[in-house]
Amino acid sequence: MTQVHDHTATDEAPQSSTAAPDAATSPAATTDAAPAINVEWLGEYLLGKWAKERKESRTLMSNPEFHRVDGLSMEDHRERVLHQLSLLVENKAVHRAFPIGLGGDDNHGGNIAAFEETVLADPSLQIKSGVQWGLFGSAVVHLGTKEHHDKWLPDIMSLKTPGAFAMTEIGHGSDVASIATTATYDADTDEFVINTPFRAAWKEYLGNAALHGKAATVFAQLITKDVNHGVHAFYVPLRDDSGPLPGISTEDDGLKGGLNGIDNGRLHFDHVRVPRTNLLNRYGNVDENGNYTSDIDSPGRRFFTMLGTLVQGRVSLDGAAVLASKLALNIAIKYGSERRQFTASSNTNEEVILDYQRHQRRLLPRLAQTYAMSFAHEEFLEKFDGVFSGRTDTDADRQDLETIAAALKPLSTWAALDTLQEAREACGGSGFMAENRLTQMRADLDIYATFEGDNNVLLQLVAKRLLTDYSRKFAGADAGAMAHYVADQVNEAAVNRTGLRRFAQNVVDFGSTARSIGYVRDTDSQRQLLTDRVETMVADVAGKLRSASKLPQAEAAALFNSHQNQLIMTAQAHAELLQWEAFTRALEKIEDKDTAQVMTWLRDLFGFSLIEKNLAWYLMHGRISTNRAQAITDYIDDRLLPRLRPQALDLVAAFGLTDELVRAPIASGIEAKRQNEARDYCAARRASGEEPVHEKDLKQKKRR
Amino acid sequence: MTQVHDHTATDEAPQSSTAAPDAATSPAATTDAAPAINVEWLGEYLLGKWAKERKESRTLMSNPEFHRVDGLSMEDHRERVLHQLSLLVENKAVHRAFPIGLGGDDNHGGNIAAFEETVLADPSLQIKSGVQWGLFGSAVVHLGTKEHHDKWLPDIMSLKTPGAFAMTEIGHGSDVASIATTATYDADTDEFVINTPFRAAWKEYLGNAALHGKAATVFAQLITKDVNHGVHAFYVPLRDDSGPLPGISTEDDGLKGGLNGIDNGRLHFDHVRVPRTNLLNRYGNVDENGNYTSDIDSPGRRFFTMLGTLVQGRVSLDGAAVLASKLALNIAIKYGSERRQFTASSNTNEEVILDYQRHQRRLLPRLAQTYAMSFAHEEFLEKFDGVFSGRTDTDADRQDLETIAAALKPLSTWAALDTLQEAREACGGSGFMAENRLTQMRADLDIYATFEGDNNVLLQLVAKRLLTDYSRKFAGADAGAMAHYVADQVNEAAVNRTGLRRFAQNVVDFGSTARSIGYVRDTDSQRQLLTDRVETMVADVAGKLRSASKLPQAEAAALFNSHQNQLIMTAQAHAELLQWEAFTRALEKIEDKDTAQVMTWLRDLFGFSLIEKNLAWYLMHGRISTNRAQAITDYIDDRLLPRLRPQALDLVAAFGLTDELVRAPIASGIEAKRQNEARDYCAARRASGEEPVHEKDLKQKKRR
Structure with missing residues (x-):
């Protein structure tokens, strides 16, 4: 933090290699000498490490057989999507992550990359295939052992056994540890008895449960010899050709807000018996005498290890949210570049709506955010691949992966909804027509904000990790170091409170917008401002919660609860920093000068937008002076938007979305015609x- | 502004009659002595002046025949809604605004009030009846003359003639003046020739155009004797029982993002001839010789007078948005009061989710906003009734009404979407089930943000009015007064820049959160902060645009454009102030002490949330010190949310939405069961x- 202050005092902004050149003094001048980005190169770059798999998937998804058809009844849509799943099998599009021995590729990153792209055809197709191979099949792969693989995976891979992933219950979603379905071992018959004790324990919202599922991986509290060993997964047959098997009841969730190509439903088990060996026993086993054993001694760690396999759901939702945002911006920016409305600068020619500042303000920061999300997702996917391939699979790697997932998935799924909505409104009535896809895509992605972990719950996990790391930082330190740190904090607070630093800034800055903005225009200063905010927020909330460990449970809970919002905002700030860092690292590999320049402006727009959004915090904490604060908004409005406006079409062209993938008439040139x-x-x-x-x-x- | 500064200097907050009592020192203490609001009285109060009409409408809308049925095909939904319209006629529910002589009541406010409530049954029903009687019929009432009324209104009222309101074109929506359909007078036959010159001039998105419309009020450029007299409305027959009439082509818009019970479509006119007397000639007439006359000499004023009748669309969208927000909060707050998740304060009992701070942060400020919107809408509706009944119908009244409409409709329609979405997420997977209504309501209301005037365009109209009023303020002033004002502005800026005032505040406030918050806790201080912001923003942008009048058109346009975002934010601040003022005025009539107290807390939460949202502005302009800024957030978290949490169920109960109107299973008590x-x-x-x-x-x- 002191570094930031030094900057402030000297007002000399260090110029990093990726600093935004500020030669142009007016928007007009910038436009005249506009750099030309290498769209083809940038397009490849955005496709990332698994470009091949993404392209294969895009080619397949260009086939009309995979496209969503508007206006189908729920029944027809469900049948269509089931059929599409069989087409995916035929096209060998869904086995990349399965073991090589069974016909897969053991290619985890490539599998997710290809899977994400299916969202462009129909999110129902994406999620239903995710249920089949990413959840149901994946549970057998990751929680089962060789015998299970050999026995069940071939039919799961071929879709001969469509299946449900029966974890969530009506009573418990994000709090998986509290599910109430039981699997009690009966030594007399060497079976587990799966049972649903009350209505709130019905398995709920499960894809494939209402109609198509023939089996399920059922998560239940494993009980043997009167001891509950916590949540484990069991392979449970659900239906044969004549319907649900004895003891199993199903209900149809019926119509949903979106994703109606999936037959979500509920399951109830009335003392359903399965062989003991149907326990997916990689992390915990029961022998024929009912003795429980596990390689992982701690029940808590065992639970999180088993649930860790779920992270791929969050990876792919993050990636799908990026793609949906790209689609939305592709449509809105193309339309906004053709649509003319109101005569402002002459009596006869109407203006192209993307030339209006407000329209730029609505779309360009979201374009910058989408690029940030895209680069962050690529790093996330590589991390995931490292862990799941076993290359970099330590406990620390898995914990980091969980934290990244819990940080990025909330931000990107919310951003996708926000961007789809802004794009819809930016296209006016045309945006509301189903054929232009924005409304349906938004309806389908709505649930992404709360499934595979509610966004608010996930951000609390991130906050918890930040607090843990923070306290660890001081665990080994002696009392003196801690006291010194606290004193620093107090000093800083005192300085902030009297406004001395800000006062100094103002005197230096007075009247000089250009010098003010120099402060944050370069990469290092942006990083410092963003990092400093996260660190200060963590330290601040940690300080407020410090007494919790000494309090009785109820009081400690109340103390935490009174800072819950602050904790979540802290996690969000951390996640935004992750996105900004990924964008910044991505700049380093861009060699073409023009492309680098435009991408740096775009990164600056992302960074500036984050700072502008949290300007009150920066002002309150004395990190930015009043003049500098105004300069940030001015710089966005007067420099970055005018510079990026002429680049907007190229920047969406680099998304590489062909007409077959976009399929929105208003993005096809008819408006210009x-x-x-x-x-x-x-x-x-x-x-x-x-x-x-x-x-x-x-x-x-x-x-x- | 100096008043605000005086407050700051003395740090003595004046206590108005509606100041929030601050006796309780901890959330727990507050909860113990929680006041009990008079739900029944508050419910009546919220129903407002047209409580009778609202109740009649709610009773009717409780009938399942009017309810949206999920999962209908578009075709069946359209037929159902058409049939519902005939039921409205049977139940005499839609004629309140029509002339008494023709069987109406000349009751404009009551008509809109009853109409708004229909959104609770099905927004498609609301909008389709709005097209028939509020737009198509209303155009004949307000733009036509007695002959037209006698000839066409009876069949419009009875639905014998379903009709379209053909104003918007593919090429022009919010910019009505630029529509390209022409109506050229042919003296030889004493007819107008209605013509669509090119594809962009097709009438578009018109309810009743695809299927049911037998006639339309068509807006076209009136041309006679080679002079274009601007946009006028014509009554044009569209279809007989065998289909479209000669020269008329129709297209179906097909599936939309929502409102699929309405048959929106396009119309094309190929030199379609109608008698001269089909011109709705209240504001402009053409005689048999082709001579144009109008009581309103200025074409601009004439255009705005004719379009003024459209304001009732904005009134009713504003009211419908308020009702949808009430519905959403009713569902989410009831569910949040029953749903339990995670054990925080004990090992066995899970917490009710509305007890979590974050959940309160998500729902309670939106509850406060909805109350503000509701009170603001009631004042808006009374203003509308005054103008349309002729009681208070001066030019100034009409202009004020237009400005209020342009300010409130954007805020409330956006807020409804935001609240519906937050409620959806707050209900998790249950919120995504169609039966719980949040997703469908959101999908239907999506278009409210851009129809009847795009929200961003409307806010610019507000900004224009603010600038006009501002410049008028100085029109009569001598140069000395203006200079003095400017000097004041400059002085103020200088003071802000050096941070002196803020410094003084900090010294006084240091360490005293209670005294800091005293500054804004009372009504007058909140008003001053909110008003000051609007006034300063107007003055600021006016100053920046001052040179525009001296610039060539293109440069002036560029100058305006470079401040477009600022203009819109200024308009938004003004609209928020209108809502806050309406809420504050509403407090004055509450006599019950407990009710007044709770409602004052709720108003404070609204005011504080506005200030918190714009905290950067207040800090940058030296209106709030750093400590006071933090105190605002603390006061929301530590005082207002804990105080309002136990009131939440009563506050939504006062919306008076019965089970038949809500119809969401998760709000029925099943979760608690x-x-x-x-x-x-x-x-x-x-x-x-x-x-x-x-x-x-x-x-x-x-x-x-």
């Missing part, structure tokens, strides 16, 4: 003298 | 000793 036809008609009328004179022009003439 | 069943089951198991011991508890015991 209509505009040109109208303009030509009017010009011809004026030229031929057929155009009637306007009453108001007549009146103006008379007045003269 | 499930929770209780689960709890009782577990308690009985523990009591009988059947509950297996947990492995982790065993391990803990062993370790001891």
